[in-house]
Amino acid sequence: MHHLPQGYAYGAAAAGFKKAGRPDLGLIVSRTPAVCAGVFTTNLFQAAPVLACRRSLEASPEVRAVVVNSGQANACTGEQGLEDCETVRNLVGDLAGVPASSVLPASTGVIGPRLRLELWRNALPELGRSLGQAGPEDVARAMMTTDTKPKLASRAVSFPGGEVRLLGMAKGAGMIGPNMATMLAFLVCDARVDAAWWQDLLRVEADRSFNNIIVDGDTSTNDTALALANGASGVEVQTRADREMLAQAVREVLLELSYLLVQDAEGGTKVARIRVSGAANDADAQLVARAVGTSPLVKTALFGQDANWGRVVCAAGRSGATFAPQDLTLHFGEVLVFAQGRPEPGDMDALLKPVMQAPEVPIVISLGQGPGQCEVLASDLTREYVSINADYRS
């Protein structure tokens, strides 16, 4: 069972954006105004709901509701898309009895088509009836596109003043690259927090988690991570020690969601945990980790459970990071496979067989240059990924 933050109600409905009968509309309402932090895609093409969220948070960090739909991205839809977004916020504000300006929208799905507002209107009664009856898992399910399961993670933290709960919901599956939050994620928390600190926290922790996972390296137009804290627990998190405790819980929830996102990548069968250390700096470590995690050749070898370590060395060598080739060492799991510019002796295929067959494959690279490090989680590349994305719209 998940820890449920106090003071939030959830709703979900099947509006028909996706195939008939599948939930595709989710709503989170906070009983009282919540402080909200947000991080968003860095893509130049920002979907209408992303622009709406950003403008809204710039005006005020106080939020009452988050509404999310799957099946339609409302991206690349121009002024019409922004208008449609405002219509949705008004409809949902009326439904939930909160100001439209305090409703943050998020969408995921096909880029280009206009929102089907008649479906929104028709679905509102169902959404209204479910509000307070549904749970966060229903919202997580309504966000799904090619995800195979809803993704949630939660923590409870005991403070001197009482317990605080934190719950995250996320969707991922494809179009996941490390240049921003790379999916939709909503965190609800019942602590009382300072808005500026909360925003900084989300930015830093999203960088450590959501920005270090790779499915296919594409950064979407709709990436949004929102974190709400409504104070319903009555616990104010203000001292340095308390903040560190809450930060730790946020970090754990985001990392857990990140892992779930990679585990449920489109067509994915493996999680590669790519650890790079010994780089001249963190940026170089990130270049290497991302090159390895994005390489189609590394990813297909993972799928094939093939210990083709040469592809990892090759990807590191073309990453743009600066290092001396003879200083690189590569382990798969605990097994050293490459050092001093040459393969280690031994029957690597036999030694690495159990490593390659495991659901998580640790790829450990040391560059021998300095203190820089980075860890990335990456999925494999499978025939199923191709099938899903060749026929996504049909």
Next chain:
Amino acid sequence: MHHLPQGYAYGAAAAGFKKAGRPDLGLIVSRTPAVCAGVFTTNLFQAAPVLACRRSLEASPEVRAVVVNSGQANACTGEQGLEDCETVRNLVGDLAGVPASSVLPASTGVIGPRLRLELWRNALPELGRSLGQAGPEDVARAMMTTDTKPKLASRAVSFPGGEVRLLGMAKGAGMIGPNMATMLAFLVCDARVDAAWWQDLLRVEADRSFNNIIVDGDTSTNDTALALANGASGVEVQTRADREMLAQAVREVLLELSYLLVQDAEGGTKVARIRVSGAANDADAQLVARAVGTSPLVKTALFGQDANWGRVVCAAGRSGATFAPQDLTLHFGEVLVFAQGRPEPGDMDALLKPVMQAPEVPIVISLGQGPGQCEVLASDLTREYVSINADYRS
């Protein structure tokens, strides 16, 4: 029939590096010393034959022979790999009756394993017997890994002093990214040329052709393009006008080979011709073209013949190029699909169906910022690509 430059002999053999009986060893010998230009991978891990070629060309541009094997890359093999490379050069030099130092080696295949020198030694009699009997197509066939067909292109150019012939052989298929020549390619020409001009020419023309094609974005450890000019035609290409004529022929041959490489990409069914114009500069145009050509989501949509143009816009938006989103226009073929930040009206799926079904799909992007432009050829991403690379070594 191809135009055959004078003064070259070709040989090929099945050494057993690949499956038994398939040719995997090729040899080109020039009757007289040829001026040789070379461009090589930018990967930090440079295979032993790449290092040998570079050192050799730094010492002297005069070359007598090129020997190429598939099935083994001799990459990431350390000092042993360099020694094995020297052994091969000596063996081939003896066979062809030329100095070992004038033999340039090239290898392609699995990274890591040591060259199987006993197979080399056993194959030399067959290679010797075929020398002068075989043709360039046999060499092109011996270079193949996952290529489905040998790739050749040729031109003849008439100069006041006589005719010059130019012939290129290339292999590609996978591990093809735009950061260098990205495959093996050998050009033979019977003009007499200045070594420095010839080297500059190859570098410039490789940038325009081999460096603008994308299969999977991986840059290999073994990329090598060599161009030999032996003067056997008796025609010296020296004046500015003559040089421009020969340069044009080189350009055409390299572009033709590039097209063949993308057409025969691993598992490929389509060639996307991605034209970007109106960028602030050429570098920005290249960022956009490469982001689109590398995007797994664009590539799977191409495979699925799905006019999912939103993925192209999305890839442009995350490419790192600077432009105003509302200035981007996108055509598929002649059909305008996106402009002023919103989709064009019309039934795009119906309009684009013939475009998506064609073997070549033109994706035309204008950024409306300045004079920068770039054209990239890219393959699609298919289940077959995954199958090939999941099981490459088995």
